[in-house]
Amino acid sequence: MHFTQKLELFPEQHVTQMLFKDVNNAAELRQDAVEGNIHAALINPTMLLSPFQALLAANKAIHSQSIGKMKTRSLNSEIIFNLSPTNNISEAFKRFGISHQDRSLLVVVVHSRDDSEVLSHIAIRVDGQEVPVEEFSSFSDPAKIRKLYKVSPQEESGGLLDAVVCRMATKDVM
Amino acid sequence: MGAPLVTVAIVARTVAQLWGKPLLGVNHCIGHIEMGRLITKANNPTVLYVSGGNTQVIAYSQRRYRIFGETIDIAVGNCLDRFARVIKISNDPSPGYNIEQLAKRGKRYVELPYTVKGMDVSFSGILSYIEEAANKMLSADQCTPEDLCFSLQETVFAMLVEITERAMAHCGSQEVLIVGGVGCNLRLQEMMGVMCQERGAKLFATNERFCIDNGAMIAQAGWEMFRSGQVTQLEDSWITQRYRTDEVEVTWRD
Amino acid sequence: MATLQLLRGAEMLKQGAEGRVYRAEFLGKPAVIKQRFPKRYRHPELDEKLTHRRTMQEVRSIARCRRAGISTPVVYFVDYSCSCIFLEEIVDSQTVRDFIASARRSSSRSDQELQRLAELTGRILAKMHDEDVIHGDLTTSNMLLRRSADSSELELVLIDFGLSYISALAEDKGVDLYVLEKAFLSTHPNTEPLFQQLLGSYSASSKKSSAVIKKLEEVRLRGRKRSMVG
Numbered sequence: 001m002h003f004t005q006k007l008e009l010f011p012e013q014h015v016t017q018m019l020f021k022d023v024n025n026a027a028e029l030r031q032d033a034v035e036g037n038i039h040a041a042l043i044n045p046t047m048l049l050s051p052f053q054a055l056l057a058a059n060k061a062i063h064s065q066s067i068g069k070m071k072t073r074s075l076n077s078e079i080i081f082n083l084s085p086t087n088n089i090s091e092a093f094k095r096f097g098i099s100h101q102d103r104s105l106l107v108v109v110v111h112s113r114d115d116s117e118v119l120s121h122i123a124i125r126v127d128g129q130e131v132p133v134e135e136f137s138s139f140s141d142p143a144k145i146r147k148l149y150k151v152s153p154q155e156e157s158g159g160l161l162d163a164v165v166c167r168m169a170t171k172d173v174m
Numbered sequence: 175m176g177a178p179l180v181t182v183a184i185v186a187r188t189v190a191q192l193w194g195k196p197l198l199g200v201n202h203c204i205g206h207i208e209m210g211r212l213i214t215k216a217n218n219p220t221v222l223y224v225s226g227g228n229t230q231v232i233a234y235s236q237r238r239y240r241i242f243g244e245t246i247d248i249a250v251g252n253c254l255d256r257f258a259r260v261i262k263i264s265n266d267p268s269p270g271y272n273i274e275q276l277a278k279r280g281k282r283y284v285e286l287p288y289t290v291k292g293m294d295v296s297f298s299g300i301l302s303y304i305e306e307a308a309n310k311m312l313s314a315d316q317c318t319p320e321d322l323c324f325s326l327q328e329t330v331f332a333m334l335v336e337i338t339e340r341a342m343a344h345c346g347s348q349e350v351l352i353v354g355g356v357g358c359n360l361r362l363q364e365m366m367g368v369m370c371q372e373r374g375a376k377l378f379a380t381n382e383r384f385c386i387d388n389g390a391m392i393a394q395a396g397w398e399m400f401r402s403g404q405v406t407q408l409e410d411s412w413i414t415q416r417y418r419t420d421e422v423e424v425t426w427r428d
Numbered sequence: 429m430a431t432l433q434l435l436r437g438a439e440m441l442k443q444g445a446e447g448r449v450y451r452a453e454f455l456g457k458p459a460v461i462k463q464r465f466p467k468r469y470r471h472p473e474l475d476e477k478l479t480h481r482r483t484m485q486e487v488r489s490i491a492r493c494r495r496a497g498i499s500t501p502v503v504y505f506v507d508y509s510c511s512c513i514f515l516e517e518i519v520d521s522q523t524v525r526d527f528i529a530s531a532r533r534s535s536s537r538s539d540q541e542l543q544r545l546a547e548l549t550g551r552i553l554a555k556m557h558d559e560d561v562i563h564g565d566l567t568t569s570n571m572l573l574r575r576s577a578d579s580s581e582l583e584l585v586l587i588d589f590g591l592s593y594i595s596a597l598a599e600d601k602g603v604d605l606y607v608l609e610k611a612f613l614s615t616h617p618n619t620e621p622l623f624q625q626l627l628g629s630y631s632a633s634s635k636k637s638s639a640v641i642k643k644l645e646e647v648r649l650r651g652r653k654r655s656m657v658g
Contacts, residue, residue, distance in 0.1 A: 008454055009430040055455045060505060066430065067509050154497030162502045162516075163494065169503040170491040173484045283473045291600070292564050292591055292607055328471040335469050336445070343445040368469040 003133040005055055015058045016119055017051050018107040023128035027100035040122050041079040042098040045106040045139040049161045054108050056168055057082035079108055085149045085167045095148060104139050179413040187411055198396040199406040203419040206353035208398055209391035214378035220347040222338045225354035226251035231341045232419055234427060239419045242341040243293030250330050251356045253297040257326055260305050261319050273323045274359050280324020282317050288329055293340055295333045331362045335369050348375040358385040402426035431507045446590045454504060454514050464511040483511045489561045489592035496559045498552055499585040518572055518585055525568035528616050546622050550629025552584050557601045558634050564591030566608035568615055602643025
């Protein structure tokens with residue numbers, strides 16, 4: 001159900017994504033995240049189009065961490081920050097982080113290869129139903145995404161995901 | 175520059191007619207190139223021609239010395255000379271030589287504008303920047319004249335090496351020849367040498383006698399032209415200050 | 429470090445004066461990695477600043493082009509610590525160079541196809557210049573053609589923004605076109621009319637084209653006007 005990708009740049013690290021619907025304890029999970037009690041990035045999946053975005057965000061976060069240049073305080077908050085089209089940290093959390101009334105949730109975990117226990121420990125804390133990551137797009141809200149990333153119609157003709165990915169990758173210099 | 179050219183042309187025409195000898199109008203840059211090729215025995219080099227009045231990257235192709243890159247405003251030698259005036263460096267023996275000597279004692283690298291656009295370079299930006307800022311920096315003790323000379327050389331020479339490298343990559347060339355007065359500068363030769371080494375290419379540089387303008391180079395080019403059948407008719411022996419290197423048909427090479 | 433380690437095992441596609449280009453898989457997708465390596469002949473401080481600036485310029489140019497609806501490879505990730513750009517690898521495409529060459533070899537429909545290409549290219553370049561992006565290295569090898577996803581129409585993809593920068597000056601845009609003209613005519617002899625069509629399409633599509641074309645004409649003649657004394 002979940003989706004794991006090995007990072008070519010950091011071969012010891014893997015990124016696993018788990019998708020949940022009918023989540024009942026978003027508020028509690030959010031509190032856990034704020035307090036640093038859960039070792040995962042808790043993301044609002046309606047703001048994403050594809051697991052690829054989460055991979056890019058995680059890759060960049062690990063890279064920033066490895067050269068001591070993270071903009072936020074932890075790897076998991078850095079992942080959320082990297083999803084955002086702007087450099088405003090609190091806005092990133094507001095838009096992409098889980099909020100207390102969310103009913104769906106994307107959990108992104110960075111872990112080493114054989115650490116499947118970590119995944120089950122995290123999954124068990126979510127009071128909701130896990131669904132296959134293939135169902136990702138059914139959660140996405142393209143209109144909200146388009147608006148937040150300010151994607152024009154001419155740019156979207158090349159694909160909305162491409163537009164969003166490019167913004168994520170280039171926001172440091174724009 | 176018009177007057178000396180006219181004078182020489184009159185003398186040349188007179189001598190040619192007096193003694194019944196063929197006359198050959200020679201392109202100045204080609205003079206540099208042919209002397210460079212003769213002295214260094216470079217086979218088919220990418221040529222960097224740098225002097226007070228010219229900055230060009232040239233490569234031979236199909237009977238022309240084609241200009242691949244050049245300055246879009248002033249020549250590098252001109253830039254160095256005017257900088258020397260700004261910080262009052264002596265003209266004796268030449269501003270460029272004195273800048274080179276001072277630069278050897280420079281320690282601090284001062285950031286200066288760097289302008290390469292594709293295959294071309296521009297020096298007016300760095301010149302106007304340094305004209306404005308140099309004396310301020312010196313009086314505020316931010317750097318010494320040696321530091322400025324050093325930084326200017328490092329910057330403008332890097333620009334020249336870069337456009338030479340681009341031309342080489344474009345043509346698949348493995349040889350570089352530097353000609354013209356600024357080519358005497360050992361730091362420029364050194365930097366070009368490092369670039370060549372990294373590409374597995376060979377650098378050819380002439381010594382001072384042949385870098386700077388000399389009559390023998392005109393004779394050498396003239397000799398090449400003559401033996402391949404070129405001659406200038408009297409009525410075609412007017413002078414021009416706008417004689418592009420690529421206007422000449424290089425009949426002596428194939 | 430991580431990126432340099434990855435490059436050691438990657439396939440090198442080419443080495444130009446600017447840097448090296450590799451191919452590798454990145455997060456499960458085929459990617460191209462462009463690396464600007466240090467130049468030993470430069471003062472280290474100059475080299476670092478210049479390399480960093482150029483990496484940023486390349487990334488900005490691509491982003492700007494995309495915003496205007498121009499097709500370019502997607503930027504996935506930039507490692508500024510070693511000046512490496514990870515980009516989408518464009519597959520199932522053909523360079524404009526090869527397209528023109530093969531169209532000229534076969535004579536059926538080729539005129540029409542080439543005309544459409546000229547019209548399309550002029551239009552895209554106009555859009556790029558209207559965004560004040562100067563490509564800096566326009567050649568027919570730096571433009572790709574592929575069928576777009578939704579229709580069977582030809583799509584022009586601009587690649588290799590390694591020498592690009594942002595400028596509003598008509599002179600810079602004129603030089604950009606001049607670089608293409610020189611490359612175009614030397615690679616594809618006797619295609620002056622085709623290139624004229626390209627320029628015609630450019631003029632019709634750009635709001636600022638007349639100044640640019642004027643500068644192009646000046647640049648063509650400029651060489652002959654510049655004094656060669658000294």
